[in-house]
Amino acid sequence: MSYTRKTIESIYFPKFKETLPSMKGKTVVITGTTSGTGYVAAETVASLGAKVLLLNRASERSVRASKNLRDTYQSVEIQTVDCDLQSFASVRTACKEVIRLCPEGINVLCNNAGVMALKDEPTIDGYDIQMQTNHLSHFLLTMELLPLLEKAAEATGEARVVNHSSIARMSPSKELKSEYLEKNGGKLGGDGASFLFGGARWKRYNQTKLANAAFTAALHEKLQKKGSKVKALVAHPGLANTELQVTSVKDGGMGNLFTGILMSMGQSMEDGAMGILSCMCLENVKSGQFYGPGSSSMALKGKAEPFPLESFYNNDAVRDLIWKKSCEAIGRDLAL
Ligand SMILES: NC(=O)c1ccc[n+]([C@@H]2O[C@H](COP(=O)([O-])OP(=O)(O)OC[C@H]3O[C@@H](n4cnc5c(N)ncnc54)[C@H](OP(=O)(O)O)[C@@H]3O)[C@@H](O)[C@H]2O)c1
Numbered sequence: 265m266s267y268t269r270k271t272i273e274s275i276y277f278p279k280f281k282e283t284l285p286s287m288k289g290k291t292v293v294i295t296g297t298t299s300g301t302g303y304v305a306a307e308t309v310a311s312l313g314a315k316v317l318l319l320n321r322a323s324e325r326s327v328r329a330s331k332n333l334r335d336t337y338q339s340v341e342i343q344t345v346d347c348d349l350q351s352f353a354s355v356r357t358a359c360k361e362v363i364r365l366c367p368e369g370i371n372v373l374c375n376n377a378g379v380m381a382l383k384d385e386p387t388i389d390g391y392d393i394q395m396q397t398n399h400l401s402h403f404l405l406t407m408e409l410l411p412l413l414e415k416a417a418e419a420t421g422e423a424r425v426v427n428h429s430s431i432a433r434m435s436p437s438k439e440l441k442s443e444y445l446e447k448n449g450g451k452l453g454g455d456g457a458s459f460l461f462g463g464a465r466w467k468r469y470n471q472t473k474l475a476n477a478a479f480t481a482a483l484h485e486k487l488q489k490k491g492s493k494v495k496a497l498v499a500h501p502g503l504a505n506t507e508l509q510v511t512s513v514k515d516g517g518m519g520n521l522f523t524g525i526l527m528s529m530g531q532s533m534e535d536g537a538m539g540i541l542s543c544m545c546l547e548n549v550k551s552g553q554f555y556g557p558g559s560s561s562m563a564l565k566g567k568a569e570p571f572p573l574e575s576f577y578n579n580d581a582v583r584d585l586i587w588k589k590s591c592e593a594i595g596r597d598l599a600l
Pocket residue numbers: 295296297298299300301302319320321323325326347348349350376377378379380397398428429430431432500501502503504505506507508509511536
C-alpha cells in the first residue's frame with residue numbers, strides 16, 4: 265500500500281523563523297535530515313549560519329538532501345555523516361567521525377530521526393526496530409558526544425541536547441515498560457496495526473516516544489546534579505505532514521484512507537519543526553522544558569509553546585528505569 269502526501273500550507277513558520285537568532289559560530293548535529301522536521305531544522309540552522317552535521321543512514325535520499333542543502337547554503341559548512349540508527353556499530357563509527365569533524369565542540373545535538381508503527385522486527389543488535397531507532401541509538405549518540413557538548417558549554421556558557429517525542433508518548437499507555445527496552449526485538453506483540461484500538465505496532469511506537477521524554481527527564485536531572493551547563497530539552501511536532509506516515513503506510517502500519525483523514529487534521533512539516541527549532545535556537549530556553557503545540561493528547565497543531573516535563577515519566581522510578589535499561593543496551597555503566 266502507498267500513501268501520497270497532500271500539501272498543507274505553513275501558518276506560523278515564516279513569522280517564527282524571523283524570531284530566531286543567528287546561529288553563526290555554532291555547531292549543530294541533527295539525525296534524520298532526509299525529509300520532514302529534520303530537513304526543515306537543518307535548513308533553518310544552516311540559513312542562520314550554523315555549521316551543520318547531517319547524520320543519516322546512507323541512501324539516495326541522504327545524498328539528495330545533503331546536496332540540496334550544500335547547493336543552497338554555500339557559505340556554511342555542511343557535513344554528512346553516515347549513521348544507521350538500527351545499528352549500534354554504525355552509531356559508534358558515526359560518533360568517531362563527528363568527534364573528528366568537531367574539535368571545537370557541539371552546541372546542539374538534535375536527536376530527531378524516527379520511524380513509526382513498523383513491523384515487530386529485531387535490529388541486528390536484537391532490540392525492537394522502533395525502540396533502537398527512536399531512543400536507544402540516540403541515547404548512545406548522546407553519551408558518546410556528551411564530552412563535545414560539555415566542551416562547547418564550557419566555552420560559550422551552554423549547549424543543548426534536543427529530543428523529539430510525540431503526543432503518542434501518552435497513548436495508549438503512560439507507563440514505560442522495561443520489556444520494550446530489552447533485547448526482545450521481534451517478540452513484542454506482533455504486527456497489529458489498529459491505531460484506535462492499541463495495535464502492537466502503535467504500542468511499541470508509544471513506548472519509544474515515552475522513552476524520548478523519559479530520557480530527557482533523566483538527562484536533565486543528572487546534568488543539573490553535576491552542575492553541567494548542558495541543557496536537556498524535548499519537543500513534539502503535533503501531527504506534521506512528513507514522510508513518517510508514508511513510511512508507516514508502506515510497512516502496513518496505517519491504512520491509506522485512515523491516513524488521509526488523519527492528516528487532514530495536521531499541520532505543515534515547517535510548523536511541526538517549530539518545537540525542535542525552539543529548543544535548538546531560542547535564547548531563553550531552560551533545561552527540562554518541553555516545546556510543542558500544547559501538552560494535551562489532542563495537541564495536533566499550533567505554535568510551539570513551552571510546558572514542564574510531565575509527572576508520568578518525570579519521577580524517580582521512570583528516570584531510573586530509562587537510564588538503567590538504556591545503559592544496559594549500550595553496555596555502559598550508570599555514571600554520566
Ligand atoms: N510527523 C509527525 O506527525 C510526527 C508526530 C510526532 C512525532 N514525530 C517525530 O518527528 C521525528 C521526525 O520524523 P518526521 O515526521 O520528520 O518523519 P520523516 O519525514 O519520515 O523523517 C524521519 C527521518 O528519520 C530518518 N531515519 C529513519 N530510520 C533511520 C535510521 N535507521 N537511521 C538514520 N535515520 C533514520 C529518516 O531517514 P531515511 O530517509 O533513511 O528513512 C528521516 O530522515 C521522529 O522522531 C518522529 O517520531 C513526528
